[in-house]
Amino acid sequence: MDKAYDLVIRGGTLVDGSGGAPVDADVGVRDGRIAAVGRIAGAGAEEIDAAGLLVTPGFVDIHTHYDGQATWDSRMQPSSWHGVTTVVMGNCGVGFAPCKAEDHDRLIRLMEGVEDIPFPVLSQGLPWTWESYPDYLDALSQRRFDVDIGSQLPHAALRVFVMGERGANREPATPADIHAMAAIARRAVDAGALGFSTSRTLNHRTSDGQPTPTLTAGEDELTGIAMGLAAAGKGTLQFVSDFADAEAEFAMLRRLVEKSGRPLSFSLVQSPRQPEGYRFLLERLSQASAAGLPMRAQVAGRPVGILFGFELTLNPFSHHPAYRGIKDLPLEGRVARLRDPAFRARLLAEQSEADRGFAGAQPRNWDKMFLMGDEPDYEQTPDQTVAALAERRGVDPAEVALDHMLRQGGRGMLYLPFLNYADGSLDPAYEMLTHPDAVPGLSDGGAHVGMICDGSFPTSNLTHWTRDRTRGPKLPLERMVRAQTRDTAEAVGLYDRGLVAPGYRADLNVIDYGRLKLLSPQVAHDLPAGGRRLIQRAEGYVATIVAGQVTYRGGEPTDALPGRLLRGAQGAPAALAAE
Numbered sequence: 297m298d299k300a301y302d303l304v305i306r307g308g309t310l311v312d313g314s315g316g317a318p319v320d321a322d323v324g325v326r327d328g329r330i331a332a333v334g335r336i337a338g339a340g341a342e343e344i345d346a347a348g349l350l351v352t353p354g355f356v357d358i359h360t361h362y363d364g365q366a367t368w369d370s371r372m373q374p375s376s377w378h379g380v381t382t383v384v385m386g387n388c389g390v391g392f393a394p395c396k397a398e399d400h401d402r403l404i405r406l407m408e409g410v411e412d413i414p415f416p417v418l419s420q421g422l423p424w425t426w427e428s429y430p431d432y433l434d435a436l437s438q439r440r441f442d443v444d445i446g447s448q449l450p451h452a453a454l455r456v457f458v459m460g461e462r463g464a465n466r467e468p469a470t471p472a473d474i475h476a477m478a479a480i481a482r483r484a485v486d487a488g489a490l491g492f493s494t495s496r497t498l499n500h501r502t503s504d505g506q507p508t509p510t511l512t513a514g515e516d517e518l519t520g521i522a523m524g525l526a527a528a529g530k531g532t533l534q535f536v537s538d539f540a541d542a543e544a545e546f547a548m549l550r551r552l553v554e555k556s557g558r559p560l561s562f563s564l565v566q567s568p569r570q571p572e573g574y575r576f577l578l579e580r581l582s583q584a585s586a587a588g589l590p591m592r593a594q595v596a597g598r599p600v601g602i603l604f605g606f607e608l609t610l611n612p613f614s615h616h617p618a619y620r621g622i623k624d625l626p627l628e629g630r631v632a633r634l635r636d637p638a639f640r641a642r643l644l645a646e647q648s649e650a651d652r653g654f655a656g657a658q659p660r661n662w663d664k665m666f667l668m669g670d671e672p673d674y675e676q677t678p679d680q681t682v683a684a685l686a687e688r689r690g691v692d693p694a695e696v697a698l699d700h701m702l703r704q705g706g707r708g709m710l711y712l713p714f715l716n717y718a719d720g721s722l723d724p725a726y727e728m729l730t731h732p733d734a735v736p737g738l739s740d741g742g743a744h745v746g747m748i749c750d751g752s753f754p755t756s757n758l759t760h761w762t763r764d765r766t767r768g769p770k771l772p773l774e775r776m777v778r779a780q781t782r783d784t785a786e787a788v789g790l791y792d793r794g795l796v797a798p799g800y801r802a803d804l805n806v807i808d809y810g811r812l813k814l815l816s817p818q819v820a821h822d823l824p825a826g827g828r829r830l831i832q833r834a835e836g837y838v839a840t841i842v843a844g845q846v847t848y849r850g851g852e853p854t855d856a857l858p859g860r861l862l863r864g865a866q867g868a869p870a871a872l873a874a875e
Contacts, residue, residue, distance in 0.1 A: 300338025308346030354381025799869025
């Protein structure tokens, strides 16, 4: 006898993504959609007992960089370990389409520099079975994933495709160049791109130190591309900028939205160089929103933090002569040398020979650096810095760092909150998260594989902000769930998900909320060419469901790969479209 439902989740506490208070309810799923919510009498072909557990929509992460990984891997980990059921990639203006054959290495070097993905990983992993952006989407459409994937047209690839060397060298675009880029942008969103992304930050450089091709693109170029989306009547705009002249830069973004009518989001964090700058941008965002302009800030719920360790891109001794002499040894061999008293004494007596800049200053920024523990704490107090610990122990901070990194066979890590922590607390993040025109983002899942591990943002948002925070106000559970489900989905035009209601996508999480926690970051060597990457897992996800199929049980993947490439914006279920 046929069952009434493919899946029934029974007896859970439902936080449905609407922002409403939790309720006790069953959820019935049929044909990949929510079929019923409430007390369900009919049986499911599969049933999950959710008594005492939390049921939420699947999380929608709109700021990832799985552009390469999606071409060789079916699992968008680490994101899918953290309840994420939809990812959006192609952010920050970097990606791999459109691309002519002669520019393959150029785009790889850009991604290597901007997103810290090694050249051999990309050169061996990318199949390059495309040239145009629609070709790239067609290649992805043949693949199967553990999440749904949306993609954006990256400005750097587009600029180099149209302008060649001139584009890479940041020369001004001619009217003909702009016309060509606008036409390609229109075809891209017609083919299924969710939008267009660009970068205007000096932090984004190629692996040989050159600024990203889009850094100084003129307003005429950006307007032309935005008008290409306007001509198609679809697509969003995504920006990352240094906001060095915040007044002028935001005014330009506002003009782009006014002229094109397309929704725009921009990355917003607290910079240590301008600790109050985010407040100015929030104020301007409020003004734009009051004027009816569809603009949002993408914000981070914890610091953007750099990790240092002997398995990672950098550590505090990377540029010491003694360490350079052993850096090519296997980890076990390096650890043996580092534990030798004579070698240790020589290492600690040396000075770093790094050039000034990030590699020279930040890996030894003891006053701002913390130990990454077995249970990560992303809002540690000033008395827990490496410098403070060293002072209490009466030793040099370098010794504290060295001893910690030698833990667990040389796998210990140090944590430097780089953005969102200028004041030594997450109060600025709270201010940004609670702004009505802000949505959680910036996880960079799939990128920064040797220095940053922020694909776990969705889990830390849930645990830290709704349950564990002790240093300031928290957020209601229902508010945070809505923020990273319905709000993020709607920010990129995905109106068919992010809400547990009849007709919506059956993308769901069943969570042991009391047991939910992040595990410490680790290094895995599972990329093409044996490349290494930072990963971070969690405990407490009982089940993650994509399109009605269980993709993870107890944090472990099943054989189900129901995720697909998303072709453009998705409308709300017909019965609810008028609401």
